[in-house]
Amino acid sequence: MCRLAAMTSNEYFSPMENILALETMKEGHDGSGLGLVLKDLGGEFEELKNFPILSGICSGNSVNILDEFMQAQGFKLMHSWSPLIKQVAGINPRGHYFAKVYDYPVHFRRRSRQERETLLLNTRLALRELGEKDGSIFVFSFYPDVISLKEVGDPLQVGEFFGLDKDIIKAKIVLAQGRQNTNYAIYLYACHPFFLQGYCTMTNGENTAFVPIREFLLSREFPGYTGYNSDSEVFAHILHYTTRQLGYPLTYYKDVITPLKNTEMDNRDDKEALLLMKQSQRPLCIDGPNCVIGFTPDGTCFMLQDSKKLRPGVVGGAKGKYVLMSEECGVDRVVPHRDRSTDIFPMKYDMVIVKPQAEEVQVWNQLQG
Amino acid sequence: MEPASGIRLDHNHQLTLKEFPYIVRWSDDRCKRCGRCTSVCPVKAIVPTVRVQRSVLSEGPLPGPSSTRKVVQAIEQVTDMERYCTGCGMCSLVCPNEAIAPEFNPNNKFLHYKNKGGDGYKRGGRRNDPSISTLDRLKFTRISMLTDPALDAARHEFRIRTLLGRIMPPEKLPMKLVNGKLVVDKSAAFIPPVREIYPIMIGSMSVGALSPPMWEGLAMGVAYLNEVEGMPVVMCSGEGGMPPALLRSKYLKYFIIQIASGYFGWDEIIHALPHMVEDPAAIEIKYGQGAKPGDGGLLMAQKVLKLIAKIRGVPQFVDLSSPPTHQTKYSIEEAVAKMIQSMSMAWGFRVPVYPKISGTKTARAVLNNLARNPYAAALSIDGEDGGTGAAYNVSMDKMGHPIASNLRECYLDLVKQGKQNELPLIAAGGVGKKGNLAANAAALIMLGASAVSIGKYIMQAAADCLGDENNRCNICNTGKCPRGITTQDPKLYRRLDSDKVAERVVDVFKAADVELKKIFAPMGRSTELPIGMSDGLSVDDKAIAERLGISYVC
Numbered sequence: 036m037c038r039l040a041a042m043t044s045n046e047y048f049s050p051m052e053n054i055l056a057l058e059t060m061k062e063g064h065d066g067s068g069l070g071l072v073l074k075d076l077g078g079e080f081e082e083l084k085n086f087p088i089l090s091g092i093c094s095g096n097s098v099n100i101l102d103e104f105m106q107a108q109g110f111k112l113m114h115s116w117s118p119l120i121k122q123v124a125g126i127n128p129r130g131h132y133f134a135k136v137y138d139y140p141v142h143f144r145r146r147s148r149q150e151r152e153t154l155l156l157n158t159r160l161a162l163r164e165l166g167e168k169d170g171s172i173f174v175f176s177f178y179p180d181v182i183s184l185k186e187v188g189d190p191l192q193v194g195e196f197f198g199l200d201k202d203i204i205k206a207k208i209v210l211a212q213g214r215q216n217t218n219y220a221i222y223l224y225a226c227h228p229f230f231l232q233g234y235c236t237m238t239n240g241e242n243t244a245f246v247p248i249r250e251f252l253l254s255r256e257f258p259g260y261t262g263y264n265s266d267s268e269v270f271a272h273i274l275h276y277t278t279r280q281l282g283y284p285l286t287y288y289k290d291v292i293t294p295l296k297n298t299e300m301d302n303r304d305d306k307e308a309l310l311l312m313k314q315s316q317r318p319l320c321i322d323g324p325n326c327v328i329g330f331t332p333d334g335t336c337f338m339l340q341d342s343k344k345l346r347p348g349v350v351g352g353a354k355g356k357y358v359l360m361s362e363e364c365g366v367d368r369v370v371p372h373r374d375r376s377t378d379i380f381p382m383k384y385d386m387v388i389v390k391p392q393a394e395e396v397q398v399w400n401q402l403q404g
Numbered sequence: 405m406e407p408a409s410g411i412r413l414d415h416n417h418q419l420t421l422k423e424f425p426y427i428v429r430w431s432d433d434r435c436k437r438c439g440r441c442t443s444v445c446p447v448k449a450i451v452p453t454v455r456v457q458r459s460v461l462s463e464g465p466l467p468g469p470s471s472t473r474k475v476v477q478a479i480e481q482v483t484d485m486e487r488y489c490t491g492c493g494m495c496s497l498v499c500p501n502e503a504i505a506p507e508f509n510p511n512n513k514f515l516h517y518k519n520k521g522g523d524g525y526k527r528g529g530r531r532n533d534p535s536i537s538t539l540d541r542l543k544f545t546r547i548s549m550l551t552d553p554a555l556d557a558a559r560h561e562f563r564i565r566t567l568l569g570r571i572m573p574p575e576k577l578p579m580k581l582v583n584g585k586l587v588v589d590k591s592a593a594f595i596p597p598v599r600e601i602y603p604i605m606i607g608s609m610s611v612g613a614l615s616p617p618m619w620e621g622l623a624m625g626v627a628y629l630n631e632v633e634g635m636p637v638v639m640c641s642g643e644g645g646m647p648p649a650l651l652r653s654k655y656l657k658y659f660i661i662q663i664a665s666g667y668f669g670w671d672e673i674i675h676a677l678p679h680m681v682e683d684p685a686a687i688e689i690k691y692g693q694g695a696k697p698g699d700g701g702l703l704m705a706q707k708v709l710k711l712i713a714k715i716r717g718v719p720q721f722v723d724l725s726s727p728p729t730h731q732t733k734y735s736i737e738e739a740v741a742k743m744i745q746s747m748s749m750a751w752g753f754r755v756p757v758y759p760k761i762s763g764t765k766t767a768r769a770v771l772n773n774l775a776r777n778p779y780a781a782a783l784s785i786d787g788e789d790g791g792t793g794a795a796y797n798v799s800m801d802k803m804g805h806p807i808a809s810n811l812r813e814c815y816l817d818l819v820k821q822g823k824q825n826e827l828p829l830i831a832a833g834g835v836g837k838k839g840n841l842a843a844n845a846a847a848l849i850m851l852g853a854s855a856v857s858i859g860k861y862i863m864q865a866a867a868d869c870l871g872d873e874n875n876r877c878n879i880c881n882t883g884k885c886p887r888g889i890t891t892q893d894p895k896l897y898r899r900l901d902s903d904k905v906a907e908r909v910v911d912v913f914k915a916a917d918v919e920l921k922k923i924f925a926p927m928g929r930s931t932e933l934p935i936g937m938s939d940g941l942s943v944d945d946k947a948i949a950e951r952l953g954i955s956y957v958c
Contacts, residue, residue, distance in 0.1 A: 241552035243928030247824075247936040254822030281574055284584050293931065296563065297600065308579050308586035314567055314598055315574045318825050320932035323552050342931050343560065404585070 037214040037227065037239035039348075041328045041359040042369060043336045045392040047077030049202050050184075053211035054194040056358070056365035060213070067214050069193040070226040071184040072176070072235050075207035075334055079116065080180070083136045086113055087155050090183040091174035092223070093166065094130040101172055104165065108158055109140025118184070119198030126188040126196045134182045152178075152232050156259050163224075173223050176230040182206075185226045207392070208330055212237040225264035229271035232259065233332030236274055239361060240346050242266040244322040251318035252276065270327050273319050278331060285331060286399050287312070289386045292321045293342040295401060303404040328359045334391030344383040350396060351378040357389045357396055419483045425514045425875055426491035426506040428481040434503035437477050441495035441504050446884040449489035450504075453480040479504060485517045492870045492877040494886045508874050515797070525797040528880025528890060530837075530860055531695070531789055532801055534873035538808040538948055540838050542847040545942040545957055548928035555930050557921035562930045564920050565636070566854045568686055569598030569756035570781045571826050596781065597754050599685055602629075602637045603933055604845050604916055606909075607786075607832050607857035608662045608688060608760070610642030611669075612703050612712045612724075613793035613880070615897035618867055618889045621905020625866070627655050628906060629913050637913055638685040640857070643701050643726060645669015645715045651676035656684050662760075663747065664690035664701055666726030668716040674750075683755050686781065687747045691730070691740075692762030694790030694807070694833035696799035701726035704794055706883040709892040736773045744779050756781030763787040763805030763833060771814045775823050782828040784857065785810055789834025791860040793890055794881035807833045808851065812952050815852025815936060824936060828854035836861030837873075841912070842919030851952060852936045863889055866908035867900055 040056040042048065050071050057069075080088070093101050105112070114136040120128055138144075143154055159177040166172020175183035182204070186193045190213040194200060212227040227237035242248070245266035252260040252272050257280065260272050270292070277283045277291050294313040300306045313320075324345030330336045338348050338359045350359045351366040351373055358369050366378065381387045384401040421427050428450055442452050455478050460471045481489060489506050496505040518525040548554040555562075578592035588595070606626065611619045622639060629635040636658075643664035650656060651673060661684045663670060692698070703712070703724040713720040733739040740759060747757040758781040761770055767785055774780035787807025792800065811831045818824040831853035835844045837860075845856045863869040867889045870877040880890035888900035924930060927940050934940065942957040943949050949956035 241548070241928070243546075243548060243552060244932065244934070244937065246939045247934070250819050250824065250936060251822075254819055254824070256822065276574075282581070283586065284581070287586065305585045305587065307588040308577075311572070311577050311579070311588060311595065312574070312586070314571050315577055315825065317567065317571070317932060318935070322929050322931045322934075324928075343555075 037212055037237070038361045038365070039237050039239055039326065039328050039359070040211045040213070040361070040365050041209065041237075041336060042356070043208045043330070043334070043389050043393045044356040045207065045394075046355070047205035047207055048209070049199060049205055050209045050211060051194055051199045051202070052369050053209050054190050054199065056360060056368045057190045057211055057213035059364040059368045060360070060362045067221065068187045068226055069185070069190040070212040070228055070237065072210045072228040072230055073182045073204065073206035073208070074180060074235070074330060076180055076182060077205040077207070078203070079114065080136070080182075083114060084180045086136050086138055087177055087179050088182055089135045089137065089159070089174060089177045090133070090181070091162075091172065092129050092132050093172045094170075097166060097171040098131055100165070101162065104162065105137065105158075109142070110137040110158070112136075113138050116204070119201060119203065121195055121198055123188070123192045123196045126186065126192060132184070132197070156232060160258055160261065167224075178230070178233060181230065181233075183228075183230060185223050187221055187223070208334060208336060210235060210237055210328065210330065222264050224262055227265070227267055228329075229265075229268045231271055231275045232279060234271055234275040234279065234329070236271040236327055236329035238267040238270045238325050238327045240324040240326065240341070242269065242321055242323040242325060244320065245269060247318045248273070248321070255280075270321070270325070271329065274329055274331075276319075285335060285337065285388065286386060289339050289399075289401055291316050291319050293339070293383070293401075294320055299402060302402055305404060326361065336389040337386055338381055339386040340381055340383055342383055349378055349380050350387045350389070351375070352393070352396075353377075354395060355393050357393045359387070359389070419485060419517065421481060421483060422509065422511065423513045423517060424481075424483070424488050425509055425512040426489040427509050428479075428489055428495070428504060428506050430479045431503045432478065434501045435479065436501055436503075438500065440498040440500070441479065444494045444498050444886070446492065446494065446879060446882075446886045447487050447490055448482070449487050450479050450481050450495060453478055485520065488514065488518070490877050490879055491874070492886050508876075514875070518797075526794060526881055527797055527800070527875075527878045528791075528793045528795070529871045529875075529878030530791045530800070530873060531804075532873050532875045533789075537789060537834050537837055538806060538943075539834060539844045539847055540840060541943050541945065541948065542954075543942050543944075543957065544846065544923055544927060544940055545955070546940040547926045552928050555925040555928060557918070557925035560925065560930055562921050562924065564603060564917060564924070564933065565600050566603040566933050566935075567598050567828060568601050568638075568782055568855065569828070570596035570778065571598060571828070572596065573822070573826055594753070594778075596779070597756050599638075599756060600636060601685065601855065602635050602913070603849060603855045604841070604913065605637070605660075605830070605855055605857045606639035606862055607859040608640035608642035608690065609793075609859055610644030610703070611646065611715055612644040612707060612892070613642060613890060615885070615888055615891050615900060616711065617897055617900045617902035618863075618905060621866065621900070621902035622862065622909055623650065623655075623659075624902060624906035625909025626658050628910055630658050633910065633914065635913055635917065640688055643668055643690060644703070644712070645672050647715065648672055648676060652679045652681065654682050656680060657682040659684050660686040660688050662688040662690050664726050665728070665730045666701055666724065668718070668724060668726065671717040672715060677750065683751055686756040686758060687751070688784065689743055689747065689757065689759045691759050692764070692786065693760075693792060694762045694786030694788055694804055695792035696795035697762035697764060697803045698728055699795055699799045700728040702794040702881070704881055704883065707892045712892060736770065740773070741777050741779070744777065748779055758782035758784060758830075760784035760786060763807055763810045765805060767805070767810050767814055768817050771817060771827070775818065775821060775827055780827065782830055782854070783814070784830035784832060785814065786857070787831070787833025789837055790832055807831050807848070809951050811848060811853055812851045816953065818852075819936070824852070830855045830857055832857035832859070842916045842923060845916070846920060846923045847941060850934055850937045850941050854933075854935055862909065862912060865912045866905045
């Protein structure tokens with residue numbers, strides 16, 4: 036089973052903190068990989084927050100192909116970052132790991148945010164298509180103020196491999212997942228966290244309703260709903276669909292993926308809307324043992340459980356720093372001196388929401404709305 | 405040499421028993437000549453007769469054979485094709501000494517001769533094909549175990565419900581945000597009616613095709629399931645109206661009223677409209693039937709007794725045939741849409757209205773037209789294994805389309821358009837053919853059906869219908885149903901106790917519910933019906949796997 040470690044803070048911190056938390060939960064994962072998504076970046080990226088960052092991996096031969104492609108699209112390279120790769124036993128370096136900051140093509144600089152997001156998405160998908168067949172190019176995200184890092188191996192070793200223990204990169208929100216999708220052949224595009232236009236989730240547990248959900252998302256005719264190398268990718272896309280495409284407030288994400296029974300809706304003011312929503316988004320109901328952790332473009336982080344609460348999950352910390360983890364030992368590793376009595380273990384109706392900058396934590400109850 | 409009378413002997417037209425589908429085996433030594441078998445036989449295929457019997461005995465101090473002749477009573481099977489033994493087995497049922505039983509004769513030449521008078525063989529029942537259907541070949545192979553825990557069918561909560569009605573796409577829901585909460589803006593768009601129902605429905609069997617206790621038993625069972633067991637099972641009236649009291653009762657909400665090309669019973673329904681205290685569950689417009697595609701409804705004169713005549717608004721003892729097609733039908737875009745509109749309007753757009761068609765290669769064309777009609781609430785497709793009360797044998801055996809691939813291609817077509825949740829598909833025809841009700845239903849759901857409809861299965865399970873795929877019984881059309889299920893003859897239908905039928909209906913649905921949980925639990929599905937979860941299905945035939953888009957296993 037995957038182990039998840041997310042952290043949100045009002046100060047910049049190293050993703051190594053998440054990795055060390057994953058290490059304490061090692062009994063529960065097989066050390067087969069690490070996926071990191073960093074948002075609200077510090078250090079050398081702090082002054083570049085409005086510019087999109089392309090994160091990924093490419094082979095030595097593909098560096099030029101990628102650069103030429105970006106140039107042809109009109110993107111202007113502003114800054115380039117690469118992890119300081121340290122040779123670690125068991126991890127085979129794949130060539131170049133990169134996070135390149137670009138300025139938008141000239142004619143897009145004054146366009147709306149939505150138009151620019153569309154451009155970034157289409158560019159990322161085109162690059163994916165360009166390099167997926169021969170595995171020469173992997174691109175995980177292309178969005179302002181977000182970096183994704185993914186590799187196969189033990190999380191702690193992957194952290195060292197990327198040189199993250201040297202404190203070179205920091206962020207205010209980091210989502211870390213400690214296991215490749217080992218239920219199937221290991222493939223980087225199947226590694227959580229999954230990111231789409233500012234929305235990001237990671238999940239543990241297998242999603243048994245994967246196929247109908249995938250078919251529903253694919254038929255929405257939104258180009259970003261693609262991939263699905265992992266059954267967990269749909270969680271990120273449902274979040275994107277309900278909040279960005281349909282414009283629902285975040286809490287309705289919970290109502291879509293784990294809808295209430297009709298008899299449980301009585302205490303909700305929005306009962307009528309809930310019923311209609313449940314009917315029209317019936318194929319998006321998840322049905323596996325899943326704990327979902329994610330963030331939205333404004334920096335809100337959340338954790339929620341499947342409708343039977345079949346997976347562990349805990350949120351702890353204090354104003355200014357909250358962690359959302361699979362297990363309590365992970366929370367202890369990162370915030371050992373917190374008031375443990377305030378730890379939150381969300382149950383089946385709960386959605387824990389941590390406001391941007393870790394300002395406060397709320398438990399939203401689905402029965403009460 | 406010709407006989408003196410001048411009448412020519414013609415043995416070519418005298419059939420032997422070998423030509424018959426069932427041969428009655430009778431044991432002289434076990435029979436006590438009570439006569440029960442001959443009186444109960446619905447087709448008079450056996451008769452009491454007398455024979456001369458010669459016996460040879462050797463007796464006395466110096467035994468020597470001596471023969472005697474005596475007249476004995478016997479049971480004889482007639483060789484008149486109009487009175488062929490249907491294999492129903494009622495004779496065995498009533499025999500106190502197990503002296504008689506029909507035996508299936510696989511070498512029969514029944515169809516060669518059953519066309520006397522220049523008319524094809526007509527019957528009721530099912531398609532005579534005892535082979536294993538595709539549905540029964542499908543296996544559930546995605547078993548949750550370690551990577552995700554299997555659920556416990558007995559302990560976990562399962563929600564086995566489905567939706568009947570046109571469902572709006574999320575993008576078009578008339579909702580607005582007020583103080584951070586979604587509010588429905590009813591003035592912004594028409595919101596079609598949607599019912600939450602149990603995914604196994606009782607399909608259309610009319611009052612008329614069924615006897616009063618049978619129809620009543622089904623209706624009572626359905627009401628009990630809803631009112632007491634909390635299972636929202638619905639039942640379709642079939643064409644022929646509904647008992648007037650039921651139309652005006654609160655139980656109407658558990659019934660789907662069917663309108664077909666003969667409009668039988670609709671005079672009564674329309675007159676009852678102002679007095680209805682509940683809306684029906686839905687309205688089904690019948691355009692076709694899986695058992696006899698392209699053929700209309702038929703209730704033969706012998707079944708049109710007083711009650712039926714009253715409900716349908718017709719004279720007694722006349723053949724009631726519904727035309728193969730609605731006389732008002734001109735084109736699907738126009739006439740079908742109008743029919744759906746009219747029916748919707750009659751109930752103030754509060755009731756889902758959907759068409760039912762027989763399985764056909766053209767189902768997708770119908771589907772696509774309906775997908776464009778925002779008032780079409782569903783599409784019911786009835787496959788070739790569906791049953792009927794009366795039809796030509798050729799229609800039943802040779803016409804039609806299997807449900808599995810027909811349903812699947814329709815579902816995938818909807819997926820392509822992103823409308824798989826908007827227009828529910830109801831699959832019927834052969835569900836539970838071999839008794840695997842829950843497994844067949846689950847397989848169809850995973851292929852894309854929102855619900856399934858059953859007919860023959862419930863007749864067999866709830867009222868011990870004798871029919872099978874070897875043409876056993878199958879005389880529903882004659883009004884002589886030996887079980888009292890499909891007859892209007894009080895002497896026959898008094899054999900059937902409606903309370904017992906209702907009890908069995910409840911048994912069947914509760915058992916199916918348990919079995920559905922036993923299928924869904926190991927597959928890790930409990931919160932929502934696994935509609936279209938085709939990754940859970942496999943089959944041991946490559947061609948079927950390819951056609952249905954599921955995996956092949958061996």
